[in-house]
Amino acid sequence: MEPFAPEAHFAFDARLGIPTPELRREWTEFTAAEQSAILYYWETVRGAIPDRIFAFEREIVALQARLDDEENFEVVCALTWDIAERASRINDLHLYFRLNQDVAVKAHH
Template sequence: MKYEFVYDERLGIGLPVLHDAWEALTEAERAELLHEWERVRGRIPDRIMQLEKTIVEKQNRLNTEDDFPTSCRLNTEIAELASCITDLHLWFRADQDVSVKGHY
């Protein structure tokens, strides 16, 4: 197989991994890869909404948290979730062809 989609635990989606150069793929393989990427890409907005909901829940907990170490942990978790959202936005906005060729 010249490519595959590997599930990224952090982002919660499958990301394309090329095992050969983009140019080594046939037109049919490129089309298949891009079709699969569009399917994955279409789920990104829902994934972002899930992460945003989790951030709001953690922020609500943080607003009432009196324990400093717990507050620090919640802040760290919120920052990591926000970082995931940023990365998902980048993947969503990347041109299909360029994102597959340029990232790997």
């Protein structure tokens, strides 16, 4: 029997820069030991979320600085879209961070 691999129940989200839950069966179908392993892995991932948020915030600050000096309307629109996209990523990361130990909630979205 192969050892249980909790990371197999997550998929790397390139947009957010973290693995996100992707359970392929109901939470109650996992043994208590498997649930514990998944939660432990999730807590490790979850611990990295504040750093990801901070990185996106730094990117927004840099984009805003460029926006302050930009006069070309098309570039202004592109920069504004880039800022909004990073803000959306921050919002999604906050949602994942708030999952706390309830991986099952987001896993079935």
